[in-house]
Amino acid sequence: MKSTSEMSCACPLCARTTTVRLSTRTVKGRLWHVMRCNSCELVFTNPQPNETDIQSFYEDDYHSNLRQPGASEKAFGYKFDDYCDWLLNYTKPGKALDIGCATGLFVKKLQDRGFQAEGYEGNAASAAWGRSNFGVNIHAGLFNPRASQAGSYDLITLCDVLEHTVNPLEYLRAVRHLLRPCGHVMVTFPHIWSVESLYYRGLSRLLHREWVWQLCQVPYHTWEFTPQTARRVFERAGFRIVAFRRWQPIHGEPIDWRNLVTLIHIPTLILKLRPLGNRFGRQMHFLLQRAEEHSVCAAETSVVPSWKTIS
Numbered sequence: 001m002k003s004t005s006e007m008s009c010a011c012p013l014c015a016r017t018t019t020v021r022l023s024t025r026t027v028k029g030r031l032w033h034v035m036r037c038n039s040c041e042l043v044f045t046n047p048q049p050n051e052t053d054i055q056s057f058y059e060d061d062y063h064s065n066l067r068q069p070g071a072s073e074k075a076f077g078y079k080f081d082d083y084c085d086w087l088l089n090y091t092k093p094g095k096a097l098d099i100g101c102a103t104g105l106f107v108k109k110l111q112d113r114g115f116q117a118e119g120y121e122g123n124a125a126s127a128a129w130g131r132s133n134f135g136v137n138i139h140a141g142l143f144n145p146r147a148s149q150a151g152s153y154d155l156i157t158l159c160d161v162l163e164h165t166v167n168p169l170e171y172l173r174a175v176r177h178l179l180r181p182c183g184h185v186m187v188t189f190p191h192i193w194s195v196e197s198l199y200y201r202g203l204s205r206l207l208h209r210e211w212v213w214q215l216c217q218v219p220y221h222t223w224e225f226t227p228q229t230a231r232r233v234f235e236r237a238g239f240r241i242v243a244f245r246r247w248q249p250i251h252g253e254p255i256d257w258r259n260l261v262t263l264i265h266i267p268t269l270i271l272k273l274r275p276l277g278n279r280f281g282r283q284m285h286f287l288l289q290r291a292e293e294h295s296v297c298a299a300e301t302s303v304v305p306s307w308k309t310i311s
Contacts, residue, residue, distance in 0.1 A: 009046050011037035012167065012223070013233070021046075023210050025218055028056065032219035040232065043192050043216075043224035051166055055122065055142060057220055063102050063126040069133070072105040078251060080109045083159070083186070083285075088113065090243055090287055091184050094154025099175075100161035104130030104138045111136060115155065145174035152178050157186040163221040172237040176290060184242065185288040187234075190215055191246070192224035194282040196268050203264060212264070215282060227284060239288040247285055248277030 008019045016039040023034040033046045049057075066072045083106065093114035098107050101119030103126050110117035119136060120143035121127040127140035156175055165171040175185060191197065197215040204212035216224060225233075227244075234241060248271045271277050 009035060011035075011040060011042055012044055012048060013037065013042045013169065013229070014040040016040070019046075023204075023213060023216065023218070025210060027219055034216055034218045034224075040229060041226060042229045043218075043226075045219045045222050049166065049219050049222055051142065053219070054164060054166065054222075057164075058122050062123050066103045067126060067129040072103045075251075076105055079249065080106045083157075084109050084113045086243075086245070086285065087155070087184075087186060087287070091155060094180075094183075095152065096155040096157065097153050097178075098157045098159070099143045100158070100164070101130065101138060102126050104134045104136045106157065106159065107136040107138065108134040110157075145171065145178055148178055150177045151180050154180055154183045155186070156183070159186070159188045160190075162187055163189045163217075163223055163225065166222060168223050169233050169237055172233065172239070176238050179290060182289065185239065187230075187286045187288060188247075188283060189221075189225055189230075190217075190282050191226060191284050192216060193226055195280045196248075196271060196282045199267060200264075225284070230284065230286065234286065234288055235291070238291050240291045241286055242289050243285075243287040245285045246278060246281040247283040248272060248281030249283070250274070250277070 008017050010017050011019055014037060016037060018038040019035050020038065021033050022036050022043070025032045025034070032049075034043065035046045036043050066075065094116065096110050096115040096117040098104075098110065098117065098119045101107050101121050102123075104119050104121070107117045107119040107130070117136070119127075119130070119138040121130070121138050121140060122142045124140040127138040130136060130138045156178060158175070162168045162172065172185075172187075179185070192215070194215070197213070200215055201213045204210055218224070223229075231241065250272050271280060271282070
């Protein structure tokens with residue numbers, strides 16, 4: 001096997017071959033490499049997962065812990081309320097689609113805020129559970145934007161979803177055509193070089209345990225993003241950035257002080273302090289709008305902060 005410095009392949013974003021291997025994972029009996037492009041700095045999975053691979057990642061018991069009364073609300077209720085508050089600073093209720101909606105709690109939250117919302121979920125059991133328990137419209141299966149009607153939605157949300165697609169750039173280009181004039185796309189995913197991710201990566205190298213770098217989700221994430229690579233993808237897909245923020249989850253599993261493995265998380269708890277989370281949080285939230293609509297739509301956005309401060 002080639003060494004880390006010798007192994008290279010074409011970057012799926014810029015097509016250059018100045019890539020290096022950062023790590024290797026074994027998932028479902030296959031080797032997957034964490035690669036970084038030294039030209040555009042994209043981090044990505046090699047080999048690239050196809051649709052069959054991606055479908056296999058999320059079948060069977062995936063989300064099973066959420067398919068019980070109160071579980072989704074406990075895990076994600078505060079987050080989705082916060083998402084709705086943030087969105088309504090820049091948008092108004094309209095027809096919305098949440099892609100990769102799991103059990104549909106965010107769809108329900110959007111409906112409660114006045115949106116005509118529906119969802120799409122790849123795990124059939126989760127889709128059925130959400131329809132029954134939240135009373136929302138959830139379509140089962142992997143969403144194919146090219147098979148949907150153009151100009152159908154005012155808002156499309158991709159919450160920790162875009163990085164799971166075969167090719168995020170092409171997927172976002174296809175999603176763009178589903179928007180009505182002045183429509184928006186909300187995209188969230190982790191920052192691969194956030195303070196928290198760098199901590200876990202350093203610890204994994206020190207301990208020689210690749211699994212410790214838990215914020216790098218290759219191969220489940222086909223691409224891992226930074227603010228700069230995200231902006232490059234959005235611009236190439238035909239979007240402008242309306243709003244951006246860093247965000248850190250404030251809830252999570254409690255620390256088991258008797259378990260030495262869980263003690264490695266303790267240094268990251270400081271990021272749960274909101275001022276630090278807002279500046280250095282591991283999650284990135286973007287609100288996008290079709291670029292060619294800028295002259296028409298900018299006046300309809302209540303606040304348009306400068307995205308040039310993204311970091």
